[in-house]
Amino acid sequence: MxxxxxxxxxxxxxxxxxxxxxxxxxxQYVDDLNRPGQTHAVMLRSPHAHATIDRIDTAAAKAMPGVKAIFVGEDMAAESIGGIPCGWQIHSKDGSPMAEPMHPALALGKVRHVGDPVAVVIAETKAQARDAAEAIIVDYTPLPAVSGTVAALQPDAPQVHEAAPGNLCYDWHIGDKAAQEAAFARAARVVTFETTNNRLVPNAMEPRAAIGDFDSFSGDYTLYTTSQNPHVIRLLMGAFVLHIPESKLRVVAPDVGGGFGSKIYHYAEEAIVTWAAGKVKRPVKWTCERSESFMSDAHGRDHVSAAELALDAEGKILALKVHTLANMGAYLSTFAPCVPTYLYATLLSGVYAMPVIYAEVKAVFTNTVPVDAYRGAGRPEATYLLERLMDVAAAEAGLDKVEFRRRNFIRPDQFPYQTPVALQYDSGDYHSTLAACLETAGWAGFEARRAESKSRKKLRGIGISTYVEACGIAPSAVVGSLGARAGLxxxxxxxxxxxxxxxxxxxxxxxxxxxxxxxxxxxxxxxxxxxxxxxxxxxxxxxxxxxxxxxxxxxxxxxxxxxxxxxxxxxxxxxxxxxxxxxxxxxxxxxxxxxxxxxxxxxxxxxxxxxxxxxxxxxxxxxxxxxxxxxxxFYDPKNFTYPGGCHICEVEIDPETGRTEVLNFTAVDDVGRVINPMIVEGQVQGGVAQGIGQALLEAAIYDASGQLVSGSFMDYTMPRAGDLPDVGVATHTTLCTHNPLGVKGCGEVGAIGSPPAVMNAVVDALRDYGVRHVEMPATPQKIWGIVNSHRLAAE
Amino acid sequence: MYDFAYHKPASVADAVKILASDPEARPISGGMTLLPALKLRLNKPTAVVDLSGIAELRGVKREGDKLVIGALTRHFEVATSAEVKAAIPALAAMANTIGDTQVRNRGTMGGSVANNDPSADYPAALLALGATIQTDKRTVPADEFFNGMFTTVLEVGELVTAIHIPIPEKAGYAKMRNPASRYSMAGVFVAKGAAGVRVAVNGAGANGVFREKAMEAALAANWSPDAVAAVKVDAGLMNGDIHGSAEYRAHLVTVMAKRAVVDAG
Missing domain, CATH: 3.30.365.10 (Aldehyde oxidase/xanthine dehydrogenase, molybdopterin binding domain)
Incomplete structure (x- = not known):
């Protein structure tokens, strides 16, 4: 029994x-797997951000020991191999579909970012493949490149794709513009705020890897790959790229060492090794090097936004207006177009009863690695913009930042709550998560701790973020109407x-x-x-x-x-x-x-x-x-789920060095019914670690010529254990009303709620320095610059 | 990495002989710099001469008013050596901040000194402590040994064999780490001893490790954190990168000097 x-x-x-x-x-990760008779692939990648390929000479390389084959873009094109498809189509304001330029698996005539694959070498050993890759002669003519999100839309910006004039992918909007303008006209106060959401490199612990296998007798292909969704890869790669029926294509994603979104997408290398296995009639294995990961895994975030918040005389929000530019990188990754639209602008109401919202989003192409969903995907960008704006607005309105939030919260009796930006929240209790978090974090006793820090010549700050996210994506009919090319x-x-x-x-x-x-x-x-x-x-x-x-x-x-x-x-x-x-x-x-x-x-x-x-x-x-x-x-959800909660962060800044230390972090999240509290705690802590990373440490930095300056761990600051405090995690549950388990999801809350809490704390710590805003990441150099210019101004 | 020949000599004499016969051969001790360069194919030596089998190059001993540290002594051994901790606690403490546990268990003092990475810790300590670097051919004072970024007076095939360090009256070290790499972005080692007060800076200078003479004079007159706090460093002589501009580094040198004096007591 x-x-x-x-x-x-x-x-x-x-x-x-x-x-x-x-x-x-x-x-058993992909790199642990070895197929009988396996060969090894190495990708030759572009060192240029933007260049024409004038000539590729593989003759000497092909003659080198162990080399089985070398393929370039024209070899795949000759067999009618399709471009890497995009899984979501956005329509612009005027109804036109987004610009969707061809994304060849191997470059065809042009490279568009550093790391763009140009050729694949297949050899008996990986070392032989590397040797041969170095012997391939590629004549490039470098072209002017554009890497910046704002720069991409400048009239004289270099053009990334002929099929995307002005580098514009789409010009989209949501909400009621006329109502927004009317609300602003009668506002007692309008608060403006501009910010950049820093580009991040996901850096899963396990680099991507793929093995293509072909059975000459059955005609069956197998792809072993580091994927978060093997069926989606089978669908995209089989149907759109390689034209292999599902019945002849098996995709295996065994143990996978971290994804954070970066392993959702169908990558060129998956198609290349699968196709090449059929060509050389041997299994073909490829494992990404870490430096390759930096220049080929889809990056995250990279928004530039301006927001305006209209308040009435009592500090109630009348309307929100947002304008955002989103960097897509050089090509459209699988879900890229939906991230700054339906996963971002739809979250701009946050936990607040906002009668009116109007948001415009322009997505641009640049000569950088494609950008797609990274832990939170659009929702961290929305939450950061809104929760920093709430602090700025409270300060300008002369209101306590907690009271200002509370005054505008959606009340428990308002659920289900329809926002002006499409979503209908089913449940939540923002007053309770706020109260629990304030209590646990010792909010009331902060000023005494600040004074104690001051006695040690340190600047202590406290920051809060109250947030909601939409996850459990989602009803198929709804996402289909919004441009998804798949059911969910x-x-x-x-x-x-x-x-x-x-x-x-x-x-x-x-x-x-x-x-x-x-x-x-x-x-x-x-x-x-x-x-x-x-x-x-x-x-x-x-x-x-x-x-x-x-x-x-x-x-x-x-x-x-x-x-x-x-x-x-x-x-x-x-x-x-x-x-x-x-x-x-x-x-x-x-x-x-x-x-x-x-x-x-x-x-x-x-x-x-x-x-x-x-x-x-x-x-x-x-x-x-x-x-x-x-x-x-088959379960198709009726709605998104809406986890939310409150995060409070306490930091201490050393004004001499500019270094920020996170002293305390408290998260009280409503993730719906909790199945395993220990796993939830770990998920929230991991998300908070990545949120602190974004706020204080991480930045993918391109120079004007499109070179990735922070292209290794020598320059890209990954959070380490010593950068992180003990993260206090608690849950306060309201049940999801529309799924049978009452669950909401916990994988992203940490990364969504935490960056504004950290940055609100940083700005609070600098309250005597006349600082209105600090951009992420708040590096020591940046903070010292603020302290130093304040000192110089005082002198 | 590319293919190379591998040698593991048992004596300095054998190692020097192999290196002399092949100018493209490279010695390796802990390998904390050379191995990553090999793996990234940034370096293509014909042969790698592994010094780890040379017992005579290891260990710490006290000789009168000096410490003598064998070139192959690992950072972990320096950090935990009873002799170092008793004689120059600041040096043991510094060794304990190099890299991470894995690096400290592999990296050696001789390797670090011979490589003279501008962000490495030891060169500043040796310069400030007035150490002497012994090679298979000669002994060179630290003041003459370090010659700019990644450059020393070592000739091709010449090996550091030991470091002689006068024991100071007091010494201290403080550094600001590069947030990403955790190498020093501005580190200051201060020492007061028979040779007077000496202050050396790593991580910050445009030309690698250097002595900060103005700070030395200030501290000689008044050994106190306030004395160096008043000394401003010329940003024009500093290095700059995405993590720290020259101005920021110049500022940090003063802050770290102050903290190093506090550390020295």
Whole structure:
């Protein structure tokens, strides 16, 4: 009999089942896999940000030891290989579709960013492939390049694509412009604010890797790849690039070491190795070097924004106007166009009752690595803009920043709450998360701590951010109407084996999230099967029926809900079998955590009794139901989910060096029902670490010629343990009202809520220095510059 | 990396002989600089001469009023050596701030000194402490040894074998790290001893490690943090990059000097 002791169900901080193999070095990442007869690929990449390719001479390289083949863009074009597709189409204000220039897997005639792949060398060993890559002669004619987001729209800016005049991808808007103008006309006060959201390099611990494999006899292709969504890669690469039917293409994403969004997208290298495997009739393996990652993994953020907030005389928000420029990089990555539009502007209402919002977004092409979703994707940019603006507005209106926020909060009795920018929030309790966070962070006692710091000649500041995000993306019909070229449901199969153990097939993909544990807990909770007897299978299109993958904090809200629906079907079928075995009416059979019972009697059957009967149907209602106990559900959510909460950060600045230390960080988040509190805590801490990284440390810096100056860890400041405080994490739950689990998602809240909390604290610490705003990252040099110019002005 | 021949001699004499026979051969001690360069194919030596098998190059000993530290002594050994901690605690403390645990367990004092990375820690200590660098051919005072960024008086094939460091009356060190690389962006080592007061700066100078004579004079007159706080450094002599402009570095040198004096006590 299945008895779950100790409790492993919803709410248990179960240790992660997958960690044993990870901690023992027994994970199987793509680079750990080796196929018989495997060859090795090296990409030759452009050293120029923008150049024409006048000639590629591969003759000497092809003659080098071990070289099997060298391919360039023209070789792929000759076989009608398609461009790397974009998965989301935005329409401009005037109804025209976005500019969508061709993105060849290997450059055709022109390179458009440093790192753009120009040729692939396939050799017996990786060293041989590298040697040969160095022997390829490419004659480039460098062209003027543009890297800056604002610079891209200047009239004399170099043109990245002929198909995108003026470097404009789209000019989009949302909201009611006339109503916004009317509201501003009667405002008691208008507060303006401009900011740049710094470009980031995701830097997953595991670099990307891919192995293409081709079976000459069956004609089947297999791609092993570092992906967050193998079915999506199969769809995009098979249908649009290589023209391989799904039935002939298997995509496997085994253990994956971190994604943060950067492994959502279909990358050129995946198509190159798969296609090349068919050409050389040998498996082709490629593993990214770290310096290659910097110049080929999709970057994140990179917005330049101006906002205006209209207030009435009582400090209530009348309207918000936002103008944003978003850098797409040199090509459109898979989901890039939706990030600064439907994942950004739709969040500009934040946690506030704003009657009117109008936002305009222009997306531009530049000679830089493509930009796409990075942990939070659009929502951190919106939250940062809004939460910095709230602090600036409170200061200018002479209001306490907490009271100003509270005065404008959406109240609990206003849910479901329709914002003026498309979203309808289902639930939340912003007053409670605020109150809990203020209490935990010791907000009231701050001034005494500031005085103590001052006695040590340090500047202490405190900052707050109250935020909401939209995740669990999303209803397919809605995203389809907004330009998504895919559905965004999820798939779950529950396979109850004859003796009662369970295999779960899920379309979600775990690359650090702990799905093997959390999902097993869902099964333990509902079906009463111990987690040790529940295996989670993901990341293989040959095993899992379908799936849209993991991003946007959707795995539990959408993938978990699909599993829940499939378990409902198991229970429904199980009840019919149990009714037959116990000679009862099916309406009288109840089920709870592994036991079928005839209501009001002591007649019971365990799940194992039922599964055994289902697979050995000797005594079975065979005329009414089929044998076996396996069910699949596709779950398409009714709405996004809306996690939110409050983050408070306390920093101390050394005015002599400009160095900022984060002393305390408190997060009180509403992520809906919590399945595994320990995993939630880890997710929030990881997100906060990345948020602190963005606020204080990280910046992808291009020079004017398009060279990536911060192209290695020598110059790109990744957060380290010593940069981070202990992050206090608490949850305050309101349940999602529209999914069966009541869950909202926790993967991104840390990265979304934290940057403005940190920067509000930095600005607060500098309150005696006449500072209105500090741009991210608040590096020591930048802070010292502020302190020093204030000193010079005083002299 | 490219292919190269690998040698592991057991004596300085053998190592020098191999290096003399091939000007494109490179010695390697801890490999903390050369190995990454090899892996990135930025360096293409014909041969790598691994010095790690030469026992005579390791260890710390006290000889009268000096410490003698073998060139292959690892940072971890300097940081934890009872002799160093007793004689020059600031040097042990400095060693404990180099890189991370893995680097300290591999990197050597001789390697760092011979490489003379402008952001490395040791060259400033040796300059301020008035150390003498012993090679297989000669002994050179630190004042003459360091010759600008990544440059020393070492000839091709010449090996640092030991460092002789006079024990000071007091010494201190403070540095501002580059936020990304964690190398020194401005580090100041101050020492007071038989040779007087000496102040050396790493990480900041446009021409590598250097002595800050104005600070030395100020401290000789008045050994106190306030004495160096008044000394401004010429930004025109400083290095600049995305993490620290020349002006910022010049400012940091003064701040770090002050803190180094506090550290020295």
């Amino acid at each position: 299945n008895v779950v002791t100790p409790f492993e169900g919803i709410g248990a901080s179960l240790r992660r089942k997958e960690d044993f193999r990870f901690l023992m070095g027994r994970g 449901y999820e798939v779950g199969t529950i396979r109850v084996h004859p003796t009662g153990s369970v295999t779960v097939l899920t379309g979600a993909h775990s690359h650090g999230q702990g799905h093997e544990t959390t999902f097993a807990q869902l099964v333990a909770d509902k079906l009463g099967v111990p987690t040790a007897n529940v295996d989670i299978v993901h990341g293989d299109t040959a095993k899992v029926p379908f799936g849209m993958g993991t991003y946007g904090s959707r795995s539990l809200a959408v993938g978990g809900s699909a599993m829940d629906k499939a378990m409902d079907k198991i229970i429904t079928k199980g009840k019919r079998i149990a009714a037959h075995l116990m000679e009862a009416s099916v309406e009288d059979v109840e089920f709870e955590r592994g036991t079928f019972r005839v209501a009001g009697t002591d007649k019971t059957k365990s799940l194992t009794d039922i599964s055994l009967a289902a697979y050995v149907p000797h005594n079975y209602p065979i005329d009414e139901i089929e044998p076996g106990l396996e069910e699949t559900a």
